[in-house]
Amino acid sequence: MNRRQTVPPQQKYTVTDFAREFPTDDACLEWVMEKRFPGGMALCVTCKLERKHYRVSGRTSYACRACGSHLYPLAGTIFHKSTTSLLTWFLVIRLMSSTRVGVSAKQIQRETGVTYKTAWRMMKQIRTLMGDEGKLSGPVEMDEAYFGGSDSNKVQHLRGKAKTPVMGIVERHGKGRVIPRVLPDASKHSILPVVGEVLSPRTMIYADSSKTLEQVRWMGQSHKLATVNHSETYVDGYAHTNTIDGFWSLVKRGITGVYYQVGLGYLQSYLNEYAFRYNRRHVMRPMFRQLAERTVIQVCPCARESRLALRG
Numbered sequence: 001m002n003r004r005q006t007v008p009p010q011q012k013y014t015v016t017d018f019a020r021e022f023p024t025d026d027a028c029l030e031w032v033m034e035k036r037f038p039g040g041m042a043l044c045v046t047c048k049l050e051r052k053h054y055r056v057s058g059r060t061s062y063a064c065r066a067c068g069s070h071l072y073p074l075a076g077t078i079f080h081k082s083t084t085s086l087l088t089w090f091l092v093i094r095l096m097s098s099t100r101v102g103v104s105a106k107q108i109q110r111e112t113g114v115t116y117k118t119a120w121r122m123m124k125q126i127r128t129l130m131g132d133e134g135k136l137s138g139p140v141e142m143d144e145a146y147f148g149g150s151d152s153n154k155v156q157h158l159r160g161k162a163k164t165p166v167m168g169i170v171e172r173h174g175k176g177r178v179i180p181r182v183l184p185d186a187s188k189h190s191i192l193p194v195v196g197e198v199l200s201p202r203t204m205i206y207a208d209s210s211k212t213l214e215q216v217r218w219m220g221q222s223h224k225l226a227t228v229n230h231s232e233t234y235v236d237g238y239a240h241t242n243t244i245d246g247f248w249s250l251v252k253r254g255i256t257g258v259y260y261q262v263g264l265g266y267l268q269s270y271l272n273e274y275a276f277r278y279n280r281r282h283v284m285r286p287m288f289r290q291l292a293e294r295t296v297i298q299v300c301p302c303a304r305e306s307r308l309a310l311r312g
């Protein structure tokens with residue numbers, strides 16, 4: 001860990017900043033409304049026109065200025081139908097985005113006062129917003145790690161024995177983004193579709209010399225593979241996997257230190273959480289804003305929900 005690192009001013013978002021911007025549930029609701037419908041302008045299903053909507057006191061809705069039809073800005077978001085206050089949701093989003101190695105449900109429970117079960121559910125919902133997007137650009141490093149079992153430090157010796165393989169691909173340059181994927185097994189039939197989905201053709205891949213990774217050669221001319229044999233040397237010119245190894249150590253430190261044990265069914269969402277923060281570490285905007293904005297960008301595409309949002 002780089003302990004000299006200081007947070008650039010553009011990335012800072014302190015407890016005071018949060019308290020000033022989101023003092024109440026109403027402030028959170030207004031933020032969601034403004035993000036989804038700037039200026040309160042939204043299509044009214046009754047008027048069939050863009051109309052200014054005003055807050056209805058005591059409810060989470062806004063009413064059309066002409067006909068009074070209600071609009072629910074929370075519909076389709078992770079906040080919809082939740083009995084937990086909006087302010088608590090925002091607090092949890094802040095806590096989850098303010099740490100590199102993650103925050104436990106237990107800590108969320110302590111800091112917000114919700115039950116452990118509620119904290120766990122909220123975190124699960126927030127993680128659904130953290131899935132990654134887009135292809136990576138080369139050169140990349142590719143490596144596998146194994147999760148599960150009692151001691152994650154023993155992964156190298158226990159490969160294939162009740163461990164879940166995870167493929168990680170990370171950009172060497174540019175934004176240095178990572179995409180981790182849980183695999184059903186470490187065969188080429190599981191690895192190759194991920195490689196095809198995450199990388200453009202002819203991307204330069206650096207990988208270690210483990211057997212499964214060499215199977216990427218099977219893709220022929222599409223990808224180049226430069227291997228480094230970890231048993232001989234860790235760094236051989238450009239052929240090393242230090243970048244992806246750094247990501248794995250971050251994840252493993254978090255999973256053993258913060259989450260203790262991760263159910264394998266949830267491993268992908270935990271990995272997404274780590275990748276989300278890792279991929280945005282150089283973005284000059286507070287991590288909290290980047291995550292909070294996802295709650296309104298990734299609105300449920302379900303048509304029924306959208307209609308509900310408009311009808312109220």
Ligand SMILES: [Zn+2]
Pocket residue numbers: 044045046047048051064065066067068069
């Ligand atoms: Zn109207």
